[in-house]
Amino acid sequence: MSDLLYVGKNIPRTIEVDKVTGRAIYIDDLKRPGMLYAKILYSKYAHARIKMIDTSKAEKLPGVRAVLTGYNIPDVRVGFLKDQTVLKKDIVRQFRDEVAAVAAISPEIAEEALDLIEVEYEELPGVFDPIEAMKEGAPLVHEVDARGKPIKSNIIPMPWKFKAGDIDQGRKGSAYMVKDNLSTTWVNQCCMGTSGCIAEFDMNNNLTLYNQTNVVFHDKQRITEYFAAIGLKGKNVRVVNTVVGGSFGTKLDTDIYEFISIQLALKTRKPVKILFTREEEFRALPPRQPARFSIEQGCDKEGRLTFRKAEAILDNGAYTSWGVTTPSVMIMPMSSLYRVPNVSFEATCVYTNNIYCQAMRGYGNPQATFAVETSIDRLAEKAGIDPAEFRLINSNHSGDITPMRLKITSCGLEECINSVKKRLNWGDKKQKQKNRGVGMASLIHVAGGARVYLSDGHGMMIKVDQDGHVDVLESGTDQGQGSPTVISQIVAEALGFRPEDISLTFGDTGLCLWDAGTHASRHTFMAGNAAIRVCEKVKKQILEMAVEQMPKLIKSGFKRRKRKDPNFVEPDLDYSLISSPEKLDIKDRMVFPKSAPDHPYFKLEVSQILRSGLHVGIGESKVVVAEEFYDPPTEMLDREMKGNLSLTYAFGTTGAEVEVDEKTGKVKILNLFAAHDVGKAINPTLVKGQIYGAGYIGAGYALTEEIKLEKGRVMNPNFRDYKMLTAKDVVPVEPIVIEPGDEDGPFGAKGIGEPGLVPTAPAIANAVYDAIGIRISDLPITPEKVLAALKEKRQQQ
Amino acid sequence: MKKVSVSFTLNGDLVTAEVPPNWTLLKTLREYFELTGAKEGCGVGECGACTVIVDGDAINSCIYPILEVEGKSVTTIEGVASKDGALHPLQKAFLENNGVQCGFCTSGMIMSSKALLDHNPDPTEDEIRASIAGNLCRCTGYVQIVESIKNAAEMIKQEK
Numbered sequence: 001m002s003d004l005l006y007v008g009k010n011i012p013r014t015i016e017v018d019k020v021t022g023r024a025i026y027i028d029d030l031k032r033p034g035m036l037y038a039k040i041l042y043s044k045y046a047h048a049r050i051k052m053i054d055t056s057k058a059e060k061l062p063g064v065r066a067v068l069t070g071y072n073i074p075d076v077r078v079g080f081l082k083d084q085t086v087l088k089k090d091i092v093r094q095f096r097d098e099v100a101a102v103a104a105i106s107p108e109i110a111e112e113a114l115d116l117i118e119v120e121y122e123e124l125p126g127v128f129d130p131i132e133a134m135k136e137g138a139p140l141v142h143e144v145d146a147r148g149k150p151i152k153s154n155i156i157p158m159p160w161k162f163k164a165g166d167i168d169q170g171r172k173g174s175a176y177m178v179k180d181n182l183s184t185t186w187v188n189q190c191c192m193g194t195s196g197c198i199a200e201f202d203m204n205n206n207l208t209l210y211n212q213t214n215v216v217f218h219d220k221q222r223i224t225e226y227f228a229a230i231g232l233k234g235k236n237v238r239v240v241n242t243v244v245g246g247s248f249g250t251k252l253d254t255d256i257y258e259f260i261s262i263q264l265a266l267k268t269r270k271p272v273k274i275l276f277t278r279e280e281e282f283r284a285l286p287p288r289q290p291a292r293f294s295i296e297q298g299c300d301k302e303g304r305l306t307f308r309k310a311e312a313i314l315d316n317g318a319y320t321s322w323g324v325t326t327p328s329v330m331i332m333p334m335s336s337l338y339r340v341p342n343v344s345f346e347a348t349c350v351y352t353n354n355i356y357c358q359a360m361r362g363y364g365n366p367q368a369t370f371a372v373e374t375s376i377d378r379l380a381e382k383a384g385i386d387p388a389e390f391r392l393i394n395s396n397h398s399g400d401i402t403p404m405r406l407k408i409t410s411c412g413l414e415e416c417i418n419s420v421k422k423r424l425n426w427g428d429k430k431q432k433q434k435n436r437g438v439g440m441a442s443l444i445h446v447a448g449g450a451r452v453y454l455s456d457g458h459g460m461m462i463k464v465d466q467d468g469h470v471d472v473l474e475s476g477t478d479q480g481q482g483s484p485t486v487i488s489q490i491v492a493e494a495l496g497f498r499p500e501d502i503s504l505t506f507g508d509t510g511l512c513l514w515d516a517g518t519h520a521s522r523h524t525f526m527a528g529n530a531a532i533r534v535c536e537k538v539k540k541q542i543l544e545m546a547v548e549q550m551p552k553l554i555k556s557g558f559k560r561r562k563r564k565d566p567n568f569v570e571p572d573l574d575y576s577l578i579s580s581p582e583k584l585d586i587k588d589r590m591v592f593p594k595s596a597p598d599h600p601y602f603k604l605e606v607s608q609i610l611r612s613g614l615h616v617g618i619g620e621s622k623v624v625v626a627e628e629f630y631d632p633p634t635e636m637l638d639r640e641m642k643g644n645l646s647l648t649y650a651f652g653t654t655g656a657e658v659e660v661d662e663k664t665g666k667v668k669i670l671n672l673f674a675a676h677d678v679g680k681a682i683n684p685t686l687v688k689g690q691i692y693g694a695g696y697i698g699a700g701y702a703l704t705e706e707i708k709l710e711k712g713r714v715m716n717p718n719f720r721d722y723k724m725l726t727a728k729d730v731v732p733v734e735p736i737v738i739e740p741g742d743e744d745g746p747f748g749a750k751g752i753g754e755p756g757l758v759p760t761a762p763a764i765a766n767a768v769y770d771a772i773g774i775r776i777s778d779l780p781i782t783p784e785k786v787l788a789a790l791k792e793k794r795q796q797q
Numbered sequence: 798m799k800k801v802s803v804s805f806t807l808n809g810d811l812v813t814a815e816v817p818p819n820w821t822l823l824k825t826l827r828e829y830f831e832l833t834g835a836k837e838g839c840g841v842g843e844c845g846a847c848t849v850i851v852d853g854d855a856i857n858s859c860i861y862p863i864l865e866v867e868g869k870s871v872t873t874i875e876g877v878a879s880k881d882g883a884l885h886p887l888q889k890a891f892l893e894n895n896g897v898q899c900g901f902c903t904s905g906m907i908m909s910s911k912a913l914l915d916h917n918p919d920p921t922e923d924e925i926r927a928s929i930a931g932n933l934c935r936c937t938g939y940v941q942i943v944e945s946i947k948n949a950a951e952m953i954k955q956e957k
Contacts, residue, residue, distance in 0.1 A: 012893040019900030020888040020907060022834015022874035029833035190935050192838050192846055192901035245836075245901035246935050278839040480899030480936045689895040689941055696938025719843040719933060727939040728930040 005588075006489040007747045010685040011499055015484045024243045027196040027212050032271035035198065036065050038264050039110035040257065040274070041100040041117055042284060043092035046353040046712030047126035047139065050090055050099070050119060057116040058102060063109035066267040067117070069100045073263050076229040078222070078256070081156070081320040082146035086259040092121070093141050093318035094353055095713050096284040098256050103264040103272050126353035127154065128711050130292070130315040133350045141318055141351035154351040156316055160327035162335060162641045164403030165342030170307025174298030176383040180375050183292040184367045184761075184779045186707040187700075188282055189360050190724055193245015195285055196275035197258050199265035206236040207262065208510075212244040214251040215517030216475050216507045222254040223262065241507030247479035248697070249359035250285060252519055253321045257284075282717035286358030287707055289323035290315050291330075291347075293371035297340075303385045303393045307342035310334055310371060316349040316356060323357030324349045326364030328452070331641050333368045333758075336402035336649075337444045338376070338394035343403045353712045359519070361694065362754045365445055366701060366761060370779060373441035373762035377769065386430065387766070388421045391442060396651065405635075405642040406444075406649060410742040410750070412677030413442060413651040419736050420655035423673045431770060435662060436670070439766025440655040441759035447679070447750035448647030448742070449632050450520035457631035458526035459513020462491065462534050464542065464624040466614045468589060468607030470495065470502045474530070475515035476523045477507040481753055482686040483523055489682055490528045490746055494535035496586030497606075513627060521650065521751030524682060528746025530630035537626035542606060543581035545613035545622060546591045550578050553612055554601055571601065578602050632744070647744045650755045652676035654695070654763040660771045662790060665783030667703055667768055674756055675736035680748030688735045691756040695733035698760025700725050703780050805866045807832075808876025814863065822866055823847045823858035826873060834874035834904045838933070845932030848905035849873045855912035857931070874904035877911060886952035887911055887945070896945030898936030905932045910946045918953060920946075 018024040055067040070089030077085055088097045100117050104110035127133040127141065133154040142151050171177065198210040207227075213219045216239040223237045244251070257274045264272040276284070295310040316324055327347035334345040380390035392414060400408040420426075420440055429438045449456045460474040472491055478484055488502040505511055515526070558570045577593040578584060585594050592603040613622050635643035657671040674691050681687040704723035708715040716722045725731055733756075741748035761779055769775050774789045798817040805812060807830065814829045826832045826849070835858055838846030842857040849858045850872040877885045887907050890896065897903045906929055913920055913928035920928070925946045926939070934942060 019897050020891050022904050246899040685895045692938035692940045693936045727926045
């Protein structure tokens with residue numbers, strides 16, 4: 001591997017020069033001729049009956065081109081459980097319910113028109129707590145299900161149940177046991193670029209949707225299904241991504257605003273753009289799924305885990321998006337973080353009149369790992385074993401098959417724990433400092449794809465034109481992680497070209513092959529593996545062409561020289577050196593014989609060969625193009641929620657050192673070491689970028705970030721009141737990149753997009769405990785909670 | 798609304814904008830001049846994605862009234878590279894140090910840090926962090942942005 005030219009190197013992001021010169025086109029910047037601007041009217045109540053909507057005044061406002069309500073568009077259900085319509089009629093169930101939408105010639109006029117829409121509501125009793133919502137007699141959020149059958153309870157009929165081994169047996173074998181309740185709240189993904197799209201129909205009713213989704217083909221699929229229901233069956237949907245201003249999970253579902261822009265474009269026959277304001281981003285975008293856990297664990301005298309039993313209650317909000325499936329990811333840390341033989345995990349999702357939830361970096365893993373790792377810390381303490389040692393005793397190892405049937409291939413967990421321990425100076429600091437403390441937490445996450453759909457495939461096409469420029473077309477998206485650089489490094493390495501020879505087209509269903517989406521930390525792994533395979537085919541085509549063209553090109557070169565110099569004598573060359581593709585190789589765009597890489601005559605620039613191969617004659621001329629659909633040999637989870645859904649897994653450990661100010665309750669992070677088994681860093685600087693960024697969001701999750709909901713209303717829909725950490729807050733993440741190499745990863749690489757976030761909050765929480773002897777069991781650990789807990793502790797003493 | 802005429806220097810060129818008087822500088826840049834490098838991340842001066850330099854100071858153009866710009870000199874991200882296309886050290890450093898991820902905050906980050914380096918070519922880390930405290934970034938955790946700015950300061954020193 002040492003002779004790699006580009007993989008493993010810190011190639012700068014030069015390919016993205018548009019982003020530092022103001023030329024990158026985000027959805028904000030894109031205009032289509034004749035484009036209209038849309039605005040959405042949201043509900044004024046968390047739960048109410050719509051008695052009347054009058055849009056007549058809005059329709060008359062000059063510049064308004066369309067006003068839509070649930071009463072004048074098809075009554076079609078959309079979403080994961082088909083539990084909502086695009087515009088709501090009769091009943092609203094949350095403050096973000098879309099009641100009407102306007103398209104106008106400017107955003108200002110559209111906004112003005114919203115004020116002219118009159119809606120009369122009759123407020124209904126709401127329910128804002130999942131525990132309350134489960135009780136008999138609680139107000140029902142939905143009266144009927146997608147099929148029109150009456151609903152009797154707010155509990156979503158999607159029970160998540162996982163069982164492995166025998167909990168009772170585990171209890172019997174336990175010398176120590178702990179039981180805890182922990183909870184996490186709503187947090188906003190806070191993409192700097194807000195949500196938006198442009199819908200545009202041609203006169204045949206084919207749609208182009210300019211978008212910034214993570215999942216162009218799922219988006220296409222959902223819209224195609226919607227088309228079938230609204231009388232546009234068979235019409236094409238092309239989803240084209242602009243540059244994406246951050247994602248962090250927000251773009252995994254097809255949001256209601258996308259359907260609204262489609263309806264308005266259909267009505268007006270004009271391109272229609274919707275672009276969220278920051279306030280809408282907070283009020284009307286599904287945030288991270290909150291969860292409440294009850295978790296119980298035990299270990300034997302030696303500290304070996306005997307069982308883990310956990311239950312989760314999730315506030316689903318009023319409708320169902322990907323938030324409802326976060327338990328499927330929670331099962332992974334619950335069952336497979338550390339070796340634990342007997343596991344039980346159950347999750348219940350409950351409708352409330354709160355905002356509904358979606359995905360965010362790490363999916364359900366940060367929530368569940370907060371529960372598992374807090375409990376592990378408590379259990380270690382109870383067993384009288386150092387928490388780092390306790391984690392080492394129970395560490396996962398290569399070759400393990402976990403209770404979820406995950407097959408652990410490469411696993412650097414032990415090394416991660418040990419390196420964090422060392423860097424934190426653990427032995428000298430643990431339980432030894434007043435108001436200062438250290439803590440750690442680990443993680444497991446998918447890192448080799450995630451088979452959540454029947455296909456976890458990734459399609460890639462590569463063509464090489466006659467000038468030797470390489471075009472890579474794939475349906476992944478770059479939401480900032482640096483895929484253009486990373487994929488160009490992999491392609492350059494695998495093809496023998498240079499990164500600057502490569503252009504990438506991402507996220508366009510009209511040009512690219514199917515891909516399951518850029519989620520689950522899968523892009524480098526999947527696209528990298530696809531790239532290696534497609535490059536093999538492309539290279540073979542070029543070398544076959546070289547076998548045909550090289551002798552001709554070399555001989556015609558001699559002829560030209562002879563014409564210029566009559567004394568030139570053609571050298572007697574052994575053309576068998578270049579007589580088959582297997583004998584040739586490409587490096588730095590030069591094609592040469594493997595047996596004589598520095599041969600003075602048998603070394604040709606690739607574009608010479610490509611040009612020559614293109615211009616042979618009818619029936620003989622060739623273009624170089626190949627594709628690959630890489631679908632890894634993994635398993636869908638079965639009915640018991642078991643199966644090897646990823647080809648490899650990420651492991652990591654975060655170690656935190658904090659200082660707690662007893663007077664203000666403020667937690668200061670002094671050190672944050674984030675050790676990650678990344679398999680192989682394709683671009684170490686970019687890998688660190690993922691770890692820095694994820695660690696930073698994790699620190700916010702731990703300490704400051706929460707959407708404050710009061711009876712369903714978002715009370716802090718701006719950056720002044722929603723506390724994202726700033727450059728001045730200094731989150732001192734120090735990545736420790738561990739590279740054991742993974743046999744299934746492209747050049748040994750595993751996914752690293754999400755892992756850095758997952759263990760950060762529990763590591764900080766455990767460090768807070770070490771500092772002041774208090775466990776804050778409800779994220780975020782705000783100064784108010786710390787002060788209240790300190791006060792309570794003093795009163796008890 | 799009756800339009801007003803505002804003349805100022807934009808990226809070195811004398812320009813006149815005919816826009817409604819209630820427009821902000823950001824809206825004028827994006828809509829009138831079609832310079833879309835400055836972004837609207839919040840519209841209320843809290844995120845810094847719209848940062849441009851006016852008479853040497855980094856300002857939030859989303860809350861800067863266009864009428865205030867009369868006679869002033871405005872530099873946007875589009876005016877940072879030299880006219881022959883050579884990147885400014887900050888632009889190079891952001892690409893080399895992974896100071897850019899999704900890129901939405903990048904224009905503002907570069908403008909804030911350019912205003913800093915123009916005044917203070919040798920800033921401490923605290924000064925760098927203070928200069929971008931009003932520029933929110935969700936991707937990077939700021940570490941590699943700070944490294945980029947330090948690296949750019951060094952490049953500028955070496956150029957001189």
